[in-house]
Amino acid sequence: MRQSKLFTKTVKELPKDEASYNAQALIRAGFIDKVGAGIYSYLPLGKRVLDKISQIIREEMNAIDGQEILMTALVPKENLESSGRWAAFDVLFRLSGSDKREYALGATHEEIVSPLAKKFILSYKDLPFGAYQIQTKFRNEKRAKAGLLRGREFLMKDLYSFHADQADLDSYYETVTAAYHKIYARLGLGEMTYLTYASGGSFSKYSHEFQTVSAAGEDLIYICEKCRVAVNREIIDEQKACPACGSRELAEKKAIEVGNIFKLGTKFSEPFGVRYKDRTGEERPTVMGCYGIGPSRIMGTLVEIYHDEKGIIWPANVAPYRVHLLSLGENGAADKIYADLINQGIEVLYDDRDLSAGEKFADFDLIGCPYRVVVSKKTLASESVELKGRAETASSLIKISELPARLEAKAGI
């Protein structure tokens, strides 16, 4: 991408109506645009990051045989009345069309996926399976806050699984847990993300959250480093012990909830009549699980964790581009390097604008691509470019002919 063609620009000053770091940094660098409290548009750079996060999640869902679907954003009132949530759910955006039929904008999709599954589940032979989607969710939070961390409209991956019995659900639940750990590792969040015991509702003692330690978080968790698990404050009782090993050596930390997995049991399959015939011909309710991760919240979380005083430092796997190529008055040579890198399959943001070096460096720091490649009179004198990692302070001169190999070698954190 030639930066001269990019319609967004970075801005020098912090937006006055945002206090959270992730929103400030993302707006300044031109990744998102604020429309209202908790309502943001994703601009070219931001969309690329969001797509990369979603793609990692998609790959890991497919790897555990999740089947991608896309459900409706409009959820009819009757569906939500079947589960009792039309009245109980206070964050619903409710609306109606000219036909007077009432709907809610989807805040979650048990009420759509359950009747869907009912149409295809007839026999035990139809189980188990998992269906997921990556879709915008709507929740009218009384207080949206913290930029992308708690929005009224946000992107969510929600997976729903259907099983013949509790044992099969339990087994798949472990599979999903492992997949989630892989996702966080690939996103660069593995080290600071903990499987966390949280309140479970009516069908299991606990649900599990994935909590990423960050001062920007809303939750308070108690971490057992030995077991690499944590307990949410909402269920910690007076004994304050690790549920895995019983240790009382727990570290209190603020954290961002970056995922949540639930065993739903028959909570939805009963009211929606999602039943199957077992081997003996007897009809039984299916057993369900649901598993969520929000790519947009992940994006905000990454910014909270990966930045310095100058701007964002994206992990390589989700950076909008791998390389930010800066031409300092040498577009002739830089054009060729740009074309070569593109041909090698390397994603490049190419600053071909007629601006001062300082502005280009500042933009590189704000936008936060992993590598900076500078082409200038100085570097060209030795048929080289200057290469520097965003997180590094030292740069080095690299022969132009060796650049693609160097970038590939450095790829993948």
Next chain:
RNA sequence: CGGGGUGUGGCCCAGUUGGUCUAAGGCGUCUGGUUUGGGACCAGAAGAUCGAGAGUUCGAAUCUCUCCACCCCGACCA
């Protein structure tokens, strides 16, 4: 939803005991010139229903009322 705060060109803001405010400054933008390794410099230019509505007054960005929006703290978060 309770409490606190803030709304002034695209962005950040000064001004708010009512009176040359015909709204200042910085950034950005446009024109010309000089620059060219950390948001460089000079000259000129354009750009504002002062959040909205109602009111008080000879006169309102400034005072009163209502509403709206955004931020922060708390509650809430299936």
